[in-house]
Amino acid sequence: MILVPLCVLLLAVAPAVAAAQPTADESPVTLRWHRVTPAVVEGKGWTDTEGDFDRFPARAKDDLRKPVWDLSQHSAGLSVQFVSDATRIRVRWTVTQDRLALPHMPTTGVSGLDLYANERGAWYFVGGARPTESPTNDADVIVGLSPTPREFRLYLPLYNGVSRLEVGVPEEATLRFVPSSKARPVVVYGTSITQGCCASRPGMSYTAMLGRRLDVPVINLGFSGNGKAEPEVARLLAELDPAIYVLDALPNLTPQQVDERMPAFIATIRAARPRTPIVLVEHLLYPNLRFRKEKAADVATANASLRRIYETRRQAGDRHITLVPSATLLGTDGDGTVDDSHPTELGFARMVDGLEPHLRRLLPKTQTSR
Missing domain, CATH: 3.40.50.1110 (SGNH hydrolase)
Structure with missing residues (x-):
């Protein structure tokens, strides 16, 4: 039998809660969305940035050549860690540039996200989120996880900026963001x-x-x-x-x-x-x-x-x-x-x-x- 893929629809029922249309092999699920704030962004050298996911402080804008400043607004190297027992993890993010890919680099690297999980001190790839349009996308990263608390790390796009990022998990699941590290980088x-x-x-x-x-x-x-x-x-x-x-x-x-x-x-x-x-x-x-x-x-x-x-x-x-x-x-x-x-x-x-x-x-x- 040929299965026709279902489009994923988000029907908002509360500011941070949405009902997700099921895929062919899962039941309907209500997601709760958790917005990423600057306090939990890993890989930033400065807190006084113009955007939450920029790399240089806002005060440097007039001192830098424009190409350097513009590139500093790409979220390269930034990540977010969180602990969750979710069986499903979805992301919703807004990029700042229409260009989603480069001739020699795919959308997944330029404008996408990918997720790792920590198992006994080692990080393992879980899944990725591929953008299909600009500026806002939402996509499942992983479905079918066992409901066990795990530490996750979500990496941000390398060659695009991000103005907003949210992580969605089933309403019954827990999610706790981990504050950015105090260790010297x-x-x-x-x-x-x-x-x-x-x-x-x-x-x-x-x-x-x-x-x-x-x-x-x-x-x-x-x-x-x-x-x-x-x-x-x-x-x-x-x-x-x-x-x-x-x-x-x-x-x-x-x-x-x-x-x-x-x-x-x-x-x-x-x-x-x-x-x-x-x-x-x-x-x-x-x-x-x-x-x-x-x-x-x-x-x-x-x-x-x-x-x-x-x-x-x-x-x-x-x-x-x-x-x-x-x-x-x-x-x-x-x-x-x-x-x-x-x-x-x-x-x-x-x-x-x-x-x-x-x-x-x-x-x-x-x-x-x-």
Whole structure:
């Protein structure tokens, strides 16, 4: 017999309660909606943002170039944790841009959500929510869970902004949001790669994967095409008090800009945080560099410049600076990217494998995730 899929309709019966049309294999259910507030958003470095899910403080708007400011309104790296015994979890979210996908990145990563559950200290993928229109969508993430209390983590879109987010569970279920962590985070500054291009869903960006591996909060300050190591951005990073800074900006810098900008960028952070570890990440070795001699020479020059900057600081007595070589980050088989530069999940997993040992060694032994 052919089953015709039923459209999901939400019939509001109270401000936060709605009746959901059943799918073919379930009974009607009434959902109670829980709105996400800034106090429970993980991955934000500042609380004084213009929107609830922005990444830079509102006061920075006039100091930043417009592309950087606009990208800071993307919710890359943000997540929400909650505990629920729900048998069904649905999400309703409103994005700020009409563009739901990119030519090389699907809607699920650009504008979608994905959910993980914690089982005995490890995070496992539960399901995702795919947007179909702009601005507002609602979708089931998972149906058919056993009614057992679990801790969940919901990741927000990588390349779109969010103005409102709600989690819906059956009326009889409980849901409690977990306040954002007080633990010192890992702050990662960089490019489109750091922002998450081209993960197929938010939880597969390398910053999200690092957060799960290390069990620490991570602040994603990746800005597509605009990780240019500018002084105004360095001053903002210096306001934070992280456990570690990771600087992964070389793909957006020319070799000359590495020499001109990175020493001052590092110095600004170091002046404010004299003992905080700073991890410098070399430029990824793109898979087709063997066929692009001029680009390969630029990448080699940029990496050599970063190594000189690192050595200069070490020789000057900075014992809290680390260099991560590019050879450990992407592999040599050419299978780690979508195009000539942006990683797939395979590429991101390899990056995490290369970064994790350095970061784990630098994290305070007493660091806890909450």
